[in-house]
Amino acid sequence: MSDANLLLAVSAMLFTLGLVGVVVRRNLLVMLMFLELMLNGVLLSLAVFTFLLGAEAGAVLMFLVFVVAAAEIAIAVPIVLLLVRAGRTLDPGSYAGLKG
Amino acid sequence: MDGMLTLLVLLPLAGFLLNGLVGRRLGTGFVNAVGVGIPFLAFGVALWAWRTLEAGDGAPIVETVFTWAVIGEYTFEISFYLDRLSAVMALIVTGVGALIHLYSIGYMKGDEGYARYFAYLNLFLFFMLLLVLGRSLLVLFVGWEGVGLASYLLIGFWFQDAAKARAGRKAFITNRVGDAAFLLGMFLIFTFVGTLEMDRINEAVGAGLIPVGVATAAAILLFIGATGKSAQIPLHVWLPDAMAGPTPVSALIHAATMVTAGVYLVARLSGVYLEAPAASTLIAVIGVLTAFFAATIALVQTDIKKVLAYSTISQLGFMFLALGVGAYGVAVFHLFTHAFFKAALFLGAGSVIHALNGEQDIRRMGGLARQIPWTFGTFAVATVAIAGLPPLAGFFSKDAILWYSVASGQGGTVWLWVLGSITAFLTALYMFRLLWLVFFGRSRMEPETERHVHESPVTMTGVLVVLAVFSVIAGWFALPQYLAPLLGTPEVRFAWGGWHLLQVIFAVLVALLGLVAAARLYRDGGRPADELWQRFRGLERVLAGKYFVDELYDRALQRPWRWVSDRVFLRLGDRLLIDGSLHGLAALARWSAAAFARVQSGSLHWYAWMTLFGLVAVLIWVWRYV
Numbered sequence: 060m061s062d063a064n065l066l067l068a069v070s071a072m073l074f075t076l077g078l079v080g081v082v083v084r085r086n087l088l089v090m091l092m093f094l095e096l097m098l099n100g101v102l103l104s105l106a107v108f109t110f111l112l113g114a115e116a117g118a119v120l121m122f123l124v125f126v127v128a129a130a131e132i133a134i135a136v137p138i139v140l141l142l143v144r145a146g147r148t149l150d151p152g153s154y155a156g157l158k159g
Numbered sequence: 160m161d162g163m164l165t166l167l168v169l170l171p172l173a174g175f176l177l178n179g180l181v182g183r184r185l186g187t188g189f190v191n192a193v194g195v196g197i198p199f200l201a202f203g204v205a206l207w208a209w210r211t212l213e214a215g216d217g218a219p220i221v222e223t224v225f226t227w228a229v230i231g232e233y234t235f236e237i238s239f240y241l242d243r244l245s246a247v248m249a250l251i252v253t254g255v256g257a258l259i260h261l262y263s264i265g266y267m268k269g270d271e272g273y274a275r276y277f278a279y280l281n282l283f284l285f286f287m288l289l290l291v292l293g294r295s296l297l298v299l300f301v302g303w304e305g306v307g308l309a310s311y312l313l314i315g316f317w318f319q320d321a322a323k324a325r326a327g328r329k330a331f332i333t334n335r336v337g338d339a340a341f342l343l344g345m346f347l348i349f350t351f352v353g354t355l356e357m358d359r360i361n362e363a364v365g366a367g368l369i370p371v372g373v374a375t376a377a378a379i380l381l382f383i384g385a386t387g388k389s390a391q392i393p394l395h396v397w398l399p400d401a402m403a404g405p406t407p408v409s410a411l412i413h414a415a416t417m418v419t420a421g422v423y424l425v426a427r428l429s430g431v432y433l434e435a436p437a438a439s440t441l442i443a444v445i446g447v448l449t450a451f452f453a454a455t456i457a458l459v460q461t462d463i464k465k466v467l468a469y470s471t472i473s474q475l476g477f478m479f480l481a482l483g484v485g486a487y488g489v490a491v492f493h494l495f496t497h498a499f500f501k502a503a504l505f506l507g508a509g510s511v512i513h514a515l516n517g518e519q520d521i522r523r524m525g526g527l528a529r530q531i532p533w534t535f536g537t538f539a540v541a542t543v544a545i546a547g548l549p550p551l552a553g554f555f556s557k558d559a560i561l562w563y564s565v566a567s568g569q570g571g572t573v574w575l576w577v578l579g580s581i582t583a584f585l586t587a588l589y590m591f592r593l594l595w596l597v598f599f600g601r602s603r604m605e606p607e608t609e610r611h612v613h614e615s616p617v618t619m620t621g622v623l624v625v626l627a628v629f630s631v632i633a634g635w636f637a638l639p640q641y642l643a644p645l646l647g648t649p650e651v652r653f654a655w656g657g658w659h660l661l662q663v664i665f666a667v668l669v670a671l672l673g674l675v676a677a678a679r680l681y682r683d684g685g686r687p688a689d690e691l692w693q694r695f696r697g698l699e700r701v702l703a704g705k706y707f708v709d710e711l712y713d714r715a716l717q718r719p720w721r722w723v724s725d726r727v728f729l730r731l732g733d734r735l736l737i738d739g740s741l742h743g744l745a746a747l748a749r750w751s752a753a754a755f756a757r758v759q760s761g762s763l764h765w766y767a768w769m770t771l772f773g774l775v776a777v778l779i780w781v782w783r784y785v
Contacts, residue, residue, distance in 0.1 A: 082767045090763075151763035158761030 066107045073100030087139050087149045091132065098128055163211065164222045164239035167204045167249065168288045170197050174281035182274030191264055194277030198257035198284060205253045209246045217243050217644060219358070221294060233353065240294035240358065244645050247491065247638070248291040248423055251498045252416050255626075256284050259411040262506050262622040265615055266407055266513060276316060276405070283309035287416055291423065296345050296355040299424070303341070303388065306417045307334045313412060314404040323403040333397040337387015344380030347373065348431075361430025371434060378431050378438035382445075385421025389475050392449045396709055398472055402464040406509030409464060414471045414505050415498040422478045422494050426487045429646055433485070433569075440570050443483025447564070447578045450476025452706065454585035458592070459692075459702045462519050463508045466593050470545070471501060473582060480579060481560045485569030485649035488639035489559040496552035496633045500544040503626035507538035510615045510623065511597060515608050521593065525684060526602040530612045533620040535598050537627035542594045544630040546587035547670045555634035557583060558666050562659055567649040580669055587673020592688075595681040603684055 077097030081090050102121055109117030139149075146153060174197035182190045212220060223238040241249070260280060267276050286309055290302025307330075315327025349355055351373050352363045364374055385391070390398035401413050412418070425432060425442065432439050450473045457469035474497050481490035512519055514531050528535040544551035547558065561583065565576035602609060614620065639648060680688040692699045701707070758769075 078771060082764060082771060085764075154763075155761030158759055 063107055063111055067104055070100045070103035070107065073097070073103060076100075085150050085152065087142070087151055088136075090151070091135055091139070095128070095132065098124075161222070163204065163208050164220070164241055164292055165224055167201055167208060167253075168239065168285065168292060170201045170204065171281045171284035171288065173197065175278050175285060178274050178281060179278035182278060187273065190274045190277050194274075194281060195257070195260045195264060197281060198253060198260045201284065201288070202250075202253040202257045205246075205249045208241055209250060212241055212243070212246050227297075235297060235355070236295065237298055238294045238356075239292040239298075240356075241292060242645060243642055244423075244426060244491065245291050247495060247642070249288060251495060252284065252287050252291060255415045255498050255502050256280075256287075256411055258622045258625060259407050259415075259502065259506065262410075262509070262619050263405075263407045265619040266509055267405060272316065276313075279309055279312050279316070280408070280411070283313070283412060283417070287420075290420055294356050294358070296348070296357060296360070299357070299427075300341065300345065303384075303420060304338065306412070306420065307331060307338075307388070310401070310412050310417055313408040314401045316404055316408070320403075326397075326400040326403040330397040330401050333394050334387045337384045337394055340380045341384025341387075344377045344384065347377045347380065351377075357427050360428065364434050365430045367434075369434070374431055375435040375438050378428075378435040379441060381424060381428065381431075382421075382438060382442055385424050385479075386445065387421075388424075389418050389421030389479070390472050391421070391445050391476065391479060392452065393708075395449060395453065395472050396712065399465050399468045399705070402462070402468050406464065406505060406512060409468070410502045410505030410509070413468065414501040418471065418475060419478070419494045419498070422475065422482065422490055425479070425482045426491055426646060429487045432482070436570065439483050439485065441483070442479050443564070443570055443575060446476045446479025446481075446483055447575050447582070448476070449473070450480060450582045451578050451585075454582045454589065456702055456705050457589040458585065459699060461522050463511065463521050463524075463593065463597065464505075464519060466521070466589060467501070467504055467508055470504075470586070470590065473586060474501065474545070477557065477560050477579070477582070480564055480575065484563050484567035484571045484575070486560065486563035486567060486639070487646035488642040488648055489556065489563055491642060491646070492638040493556035493560055495636075495638055496544070496556045496630075499626055499629040499633045500541040500552055503537055503541035503623060503630050504545065506619070506623055506626065507534050507541065510534040510619055511538075513615050513619070514612050515604065516611055518604070518608055521596045522684075523603050523605065523608075524597045525600045525604065526598070527612070528598040531614045533614060533623065537620075537623035538598070539594060540627040541630045542590045544634075546590050546673060547583055547666060548587075548674070549667060550631075550634070552630050552632070552634035554667070554670075558663055559639065561666055562662050563649065565662070566651045566653055566658070568652050569649040571649075571652060580666070583666060584669045584673050587670045588677050591674050591677030592681045592685070595677055596685055600682060600684050 074097050077093045077095075077100060080093030080096065084090055084093065102124060105117060105121055105124075109115075109121070142154060143149060174193050177193045178190055182193065208220070212218075219240060219242040221238060221240055223236050225237055227235045227237050229235075260277070263276065263280065267273055270276065283306060286302045286305025288302070290299050290306060293299040293302055311327045311331040314330055315324045318324045318327075345355065348360055351369050352360050354360065354363075363369060383394075387394045398413060398418065402409055404413075432442070453469045453472035453476060457466050457473065460466045460469060474493070478490045478493050478497070481487070481493060510531065511524070511527065511534060514527070514534070515524065518524070540551070544553040547554045549555075561576060561579050563571060564579045565571050565573055604612075639646075680691065704710070
């Protein structure tokens with residue numbers, strides 16, 4: 060039980076770290092990495108609960124989320140690359156003009 | 160035969176549709192054939208219907224066209240009702256109407272709206288026949304509103320002239336006041352009687368099924384409706400202005416037929432008025448006052464049509480006087496004779512105006528007798544008829560009215576008779592004044608006008624002759640006796656029959672006095688009269704200003720209402736409440752949109768922070784409340 064609590068605490072810490080990173084860092088690539096960190100935190104808690112409840116479907120869901128996250132990052136990185144090619148900077152603040 | 164009355168009513172409607180839709184394209188010949196042919200056809204059908212009625216010894220013919228509505232236990236039918244009263248009215252409407260249509264060919268020749276004019280005139284005939292033949296008050300009311308519409312359209316026929324369009328509106332709006340009361344009266348009757356069919360209403364009220372108070376209230380409300388249509392005090396103000404329309408229209412609508420609809424209504428519902436003596440007294444008083452005041456105004460008017468307009472109001476007052484003292488048949492008798500001589504007078508005036516190329520001011524006429532003899536002859540006959548000299552039509556009907564105004568057991572009093580006799584004198588005076596100023600004496604015309612004076616074409620003079628003949632003989636039909644089975648005559652208060660003879664002699668003397676006075680005062684272009692008026696300047700001003708009733712209404716009604724409309728309805732209601740609330744909503748939307756637009760700054764970090772705050776807020780909320 061305490062193992063599970065420990066793992067959940069780690070998951071919360073990962074999520075918080077990721078969140079703080081997304082908020083404070085000004086580099087798009089680093090922000091994407093922190094986003095992945097947040098996702099991993101959430102997935103860790105999903106794994107813990109899957110194990111605790113003995114629901115195999117949870118494990119399947121985890122892999123599905125990984126696939127989606129991989130696809131997502133595969134789109135996000137080229138976008139960032141294109142942005143950098145156009146704007147010569149990784150600072151998201153200089154792309155504020157892209158708002159709708 | 161079945162469908163006879165429906166045919167009679169629908170013929171003019173067909174004329175309206177034909178002329179209104181295609182008349183303009185098919186030319187004058189078609190317009191004449193339809194616009195004039197159909198009224199004569201309708202007159203033929205009316206004669207046929209009357210023959211059928213007489214063959215059945217006057218038993219009412221009822222013709223149901225269709226059922227309009229069934230609501231619970233009540234059925235509303237469109238049905239026509241022909242008895243002697245509506246037959247007389249239908250004959251007047253189609254007969255005089257057809258003649259005036261014929262006259263219009265000459266009068267309206269070359270007018271831009273020729274087809275439109277005949278279309279409107281036929282539309283008027285349709286609604287008037289609906290009014291006269293309707294069995295139910297509902298059908299009558301449809302006709303009542305319809306003739307109001309036709310009247311509005313024809314008064315404002317030359318609508319490019321703002322004053323004429325305004326006169327049309329004035330007529331329409333004044334009539335709405337009366338119509339509101341008419342509707343209320345209808346509701347009241349329906350609530351208590353449960354039907355709107357007039358013969359049944361008469362029966363129910365006559366059988367005493369209705370409390371006297373209710374009958375009186377309904378009678379007064381319906382009479383207020385009648386004062387609107389028939390131009391009685393206090394709703395008489397529209398009729399003089401209505402003279403803005405073409406003269407044949409004044410003759411047909413504003414003299415012979417439509418304005419007598421109020422008289423017809425009261426006569427038709429005589430069963431109600433017999434049970435409501437208070438309402439009858441009111442009618443007699445309003446009638447005699449209207450007759451008197453309109454006659455005094457007619458004395459000083461200088462527009463030939465305005466004189467005739469006030470004369471019409473005055474004669475309608477006589478009819479209401481007769482209705483008020485219970486002599487319903489006599490009122491219809493006067494309506495009948497009046498239709499002929501007043502139509503003749505108006506059409507004669509139209510012929511004069513036609514001859515003088517649009518001149519209407521009698522101060523710039525004079526000496527026309529020799530130049531337009533046919534017009535003069537017929538106008539003179541009609542003048543003698545309206546003045547009440549025997550043996551012409553007006554004498555018989557007016558004498559009967561004066562006799563019953565004092566002798567009737569249903570409210571006849573001496574002062575009604577006195578006022579009526581003075582009015583009869585004034586009638587003779589102002590009508591002979593008109594005759595003298597227009598046709599006798601030296602010419603006061605503009606030289607340019609005088610050179611072009613010409614007698615009207617035969618379609619006009621022919622109609623004048625026919626109407627003049629009827630102005631002579633119309634009084635010889637004993638109409639009150641003919642209508643007696645429907646409209647009883649009141650019992651006479653005086654035992655000695657010789658009183659009536661004295662009254663007849665007196666009435667003739669009064670009319671002769673008017674003739675002599677007019678001949679003395681208005682020879683020489685009216686100079687003796689002008690000298691006489693010099694001594695009564697104040698009185699003349701009051702009469703020429705028509706007792707300032709228009710000004711009074713302006714002060715007492717129009718201005719307060721304009722103020723209320725402006726301040727309360729326009730500024731407070733429309734601009735502040737309605738516009739204000741809408742504008743306020745729009746401003747709120749704009750303001751909040753601006754506030755939310757600021758949130759979407761495009762800064763990724765700002766979005767992330769907001770997500771963070773949102774998450775924290777949700778967490779706190781969940782932790783505290785769930």
